[in-house]
Amino acid sequence: MTATMRALVKDRPARGISMLEVQVPEPANNEVLIKVEKTAICGTDLHIYSWDDWSQRTIKPPLVIGHEFVGRICKIGADVKGYELGQRVSAEGHIVCGVCRNCRAGKQHLCPNTVGIGVNRNGAFAEYVAVPATNLWPIPDAIAPELAAFFDPFGNAAHCALQHDLVGEDVLITGAGPIGIIAAGICRHVGARHVVISDINDYRLQLARDMGASHTINVQHESIAGAVKALKIDGFDIGLEMSGNPKAFNDMLKAMFHGGRVAMLGILPNGSGIDWDQVIFKGLELHGIYGRRMYETWYKMTQMVLTGFPLHKAMTHHIPIGDYEQGFELMAAGACGKVVCDWTGAV
Ligand code: NAD
Numbered sequence: 001m002t003a004t005m006r007a008l009v010k011d012r013p014a015r016g017i018s019m020l021e022v023q024v025p026e027p028a029n030n031e032v033l034i035k036v037e038k039t040a041i042c043g044t045d046l047h048i049y050s051w052d053d054w055s056q057r058t059i060k061p062p063l064v065i066g067h068e069f070v071g072r073i074c075k076i077g078a079d080v081k082g083y084e085l086g087q088r089v090s091a092e093g094h095i096v097c098g099v100c101r102n103c104r105a106g107k108q109h110l111c112p113n114t115v116g117i118g119v120n121r122n123g124a125f126a127e128y129v130a131v132p133a134t135n136l137w138p139i140p141d142a143i144a145p146e147l148a149a150f151f152d153p154f155g156n157a158a159h160c161a162l163q164h165d166l167v168g169e170d171v172l173i174t175g176a177g178p179i180g181i182i183a184a185g186i187c188r189h190v191g192a193r194h195v196v197i198s199d200i201n202d203y204r205l206q207l208a209r210d211m212g213a214s215h216t217i218n219v220q221h222e223s224i225a226g227a228v229k230a231l232k233i234d235g236f237d238i239g240l241e242m243s244g245n246p247k248a249f250n251d252m253l254k255a256m257f258h259g260g261r262v263a264m265l266g267i268l269p270n271g272s273g274i275d276w277d278q279v280i281f282k283g284l285e286l287h288g289i290y291g292r293r294m295y296e297t298w299y300k301m302t303q304m305v306l307t308g309f310p311l312h313k314a315m316t317h318h319i320p321i322g323d324y325e326q327g328f329e330l331m332a333a334g335a336c337g338k339v340v341c342d343w344t345g346a347v
C-alpha cells in the first residue's frame, strides 16, 4: 500500500485550489524527502490560485503547488551525501540543468533550463516534498522555522538589493510588497543613506518603515519627484523596481540621478513602454533580476539573520494550513506582509 498525505493541489483549470489526499512522493536517488513544517504563500501561488493568463500558459493540473517552505529530512536517496535524517532544511525552488554553459560556469541562477518546484513539478504545499539534494539549504537551529519558510522571497530581495554597492547611496524602491519591504530592510542593514519606497498601500508602507525605510511615498497622493525635492537630492543612485507596474518603473527612471543603476525584479506586463531618453541621456544601467544566486545569496541571507537582520518584521500572519483560503484572500487584498502557514498541527 502506498502512503498518502494532504496537499494543496491545483486540480483543475479554474480559479481556486483544493486540499486533497495524494500519494507521498518517492525521492529519486539524488533526492531527499522532507516532512514539511511551515510554508509561505508567494505571489506566484496567488497567480496559480487565480488562474491568470500566465498560469494558464504554464501550469499543467493536477499539480501540488508551493515552493517557499522549511521542514526536516525524513528519507535520503541512495546517492545523496552530506545530509542527515532529521536535519532542518529549506530549498532553492529552481532546479537547474547542471550542463548548460551558465551552470558549468557557476552561474546557475542564469540557467535557461530551470524546472520550478510547485510550478513545473509537484511542490511544497504538502505534508511531504521530494527535492534534489543539490537544492537543499540547511537552516541553523538559531533561525525560527517561520522565518526560514520564506527565505525564497528573502533571496529575491537580497539578490536584487545586493546587486550594487549600497553604502552611502540613495535608494528608491518601487513596490512595498513582501519583497520590497524586505529589500528596504536590507538597504538599511548594509548602510544606504536614504531608503525611499513607494506603493499605493499605506499598510504595506508602514511595514516598510518598520523594516528600515527612511521615507515612504503613497503614489495615490504623493509623487516620487516630490520626494526628490523634499530630500534635496539630485536623484537616486540605485533603483529597485519591485512593483511590476509600468508607471512606477517610468517614474523611477525619471527620478534616477545620472549614471544611476536600476535592478528590475517586478514582472512588467508584456509590451510595457519605456522612456528611452531617460536611459540614454542619463547613462542609466538597467539590470534584470531573476531568482537568486545559488548559493551565495542563501549564504548571505542566513548570515544576515544570524547577525540581527529583522526578517520577522516582514511576517504579518502565521496561520494553520487549514485556514489557507484566508491566507490567499489576505494576499489578494494586499492586507499582509508574508503569510506563513503551519503544517505541524492537524492538516
Ligand atoms: P506584490 O505583488 O505583493 O507587490 C507589488 C507591490 O507593488 C504591491 O504592494 C502593490 O500595491 C505595489 N504597487 C502597485 N502599483 C504600484 C505603483 N504604481 N507604485 C508603487 N507600488 C505599486 O509582489 P512581491 O511578492 O513583493 O513581488 C514583487 C514583484 O516581483 C512582483 O511583480 C513579482 O511578480 C515579482 N517577482 C519577481 C521575481 C523574479 O525572480 N524576477 C521573483 C519573485 C517575484
Ligand code: ZN
Binding pocket: 042, 043, 044, 067, 068, 152, 153
Ligand atoms: Zn517565491
